Amino acid sequence: MNEQPRGTRPGRITIRDVAADAGVSVAAVSKVLRNAYGVSPALRQNVLTSIEKLGYRPSTAARGMRGRTFTIGVVLVEMGNPFLPDVIAGISDACGADGYKVLIGLGQAQLTLEESLLDSMIDHGMDGLILVAPRMSGETLEAYARQTPLVVIAHHEPSPNAYDTVNSDDAAGAHMVVAELVAAGHSDIAMISLLVADDNSQTHVSVAREKGYLKAMGDAGLEPSARILRMTGDKDLRQAQMRSFLSAPDRPTAVFCWSDLFAIELIGLARSSGMNLPSELSVIGYDNSPPATMPLIELTSVDQNARGLGGAAATALLSRIAGRTNPQRLMLKPTLAHRTSHGPA
Amino acid sequence: MNEQPRGTRPGRITIRDVAADAGVSVAAVSKVLRNAYGVSPALRQNVLTSIEKLGYRPSTAARGMRGRTFTIGVVLVEMGNPFLPDVIAGISDACGADGYKVLIGLGQAQLTLEESLLDSMIDHGMDGLILVAPRMSGETLEAYARQTPLVVIAHHEPSPNAYDTVNSDDAAGAHMVVAELVAAGHSDIAMISLLVADDNSQTHVSVAREKGYLKAMGDAGLEPSARILRMTGDKDLRQAQMRSFLSAPDRPTAVFCWSDLFAIELIGLARSSGMNLPSELSVIGYDNSPPATMPLIELTSVDQNARGLGGAAATALLSRIAGRTNPQRLMLKPTLAHRTSHGPA
DNA sequence: ATGAAAGCGCTAACAC
């Protein structure tokens, strides 16, 4: 028959209950909660005991009205990309160590949803936000950054003002791929990239990879044979594009694909049309995602160190929450995961 | 030079600002916000105009202390499974229509993280929670359900009390697969399932699929040849298991895999060992996930209607939030997506 | 139909 203490949900233990149980003031409890100065070890222990005994958990909602919520929000454009789980894992690890919780929003590839999600996270009182490969403009990002600490992953903004960017060095990654293929004797190397429709497409990672590809081809004295095919995000159309690419008379001896998804698809289509890989076509991808390791795929691929990206973003965000305001542009070096999807020319 | 109104973040427009601008009381604004009774159309329009003009957005944190937050939380064990995006999409669609936002938490396959995420979502004042394939026990689920409206997807709890379950009819799906293979002339049909370590493994979807498989084999008079191989979640170990399965003298003519991931891996290993598919081995998977449609895979697979599952769960949750308390056990019928990974015996 | 006012559970001045 125990009386329900009042609260948001009936039966919820509040800071007042803890204070009463420990025989101290609510301020004291609050201080213990926040590891603030000015609490004796004895009182502290007392409070901790009561918290444990009552199973008290502070209401994040109430906290959100005055101070920190110890929650950070992550917004993903969509969750199809297999490199996202590692990014999230990197973020969670870094945040979890500092007692922060991570909540994720999915943009479903819709710009309006993406923005309403950001609003919603801010309205929730989240302490900071991490965006992964956002489609919005630099001005929009700046506007959000004025409202909350913000870090952006996989978005090559040339000079952010009020937020930080964390990227893999996509140009360097692409350069490594070309160098590897050139070393294997290839000179006719094409790149399959992504057709980005957005207005602010210049910030997309695929563009940075294209630049790295072109630069590397130039460095190897291979400008004339350099060519970039930008393929659509629509699967059926893309497969048609790939088929015609594969059956064209001027098919190159090697292809660099901007993403593993495209590379794996290309390999499947090539094999099913009777081609022998890698002898007839070398393929290298980007992301070093789980499917790259599948039998029969064994895709050589650039590893972005997704976990590292997530970790760096989280660290940057936490320092921003702690008060830093100068913008940071972090760039992580990728590595090449060697497998058997490419061979000598 | 506009003065910063006080607020959680400086510059934030509050309900008070709106009230002042519209020349009404905060109570009136609040009522308009919640579509409550007792506001004249004129006042209502007035308030709406001010809200629009000032760009006001209610603070979810403040709302969480008294009423609804119009946010629901979704907890995923991990995000590797390719059928999850559709589940989320189904949830988001159904929730978005009612003005609810969806925030996601990732359990990283750690039970403690999973539970602390649930706590955190409750602490945020979320209006309800949806769990996807949770690993926790029925008692734990009941305990959470006492704290907040709860719906569970892909978890076969025989008789939930305080929460709802939404599942695909996994037994029926497995039955369809076997029936399809039997109709194609197969009689030696094995099943590759998942080795579940948990204590409460009986609620795992793979178990329900195993039951359906056994039942169907019985119905076809094929009990003697029925056999289930439970393979590990560890990729390298699993591939070794698959290799020995493929090279065994008593290899069946057809295999039903509990998930597309396993099926695709099996196909890759079989092909790379020189087998000709589907003539030497028919394979059918479960999930009808994107990779199932890849060239060279073309996997016949059971479609769970992931979007439908998400939608049903969201609908159930909203009705629970609206006050329903009797438990619901929803079961959706799966369908079979026919492709070329299986053929005649 | 409208508004005044009392909280919700917490944090952070400020007083002692």
Added chain:
DNA sequence: GTGTTAGCGCTTTCAT
């Protein structure tokens, strides 16, 4: 070192 108390922005009786 500890307690008192005034809010944070909202919802929700309860008067008017």
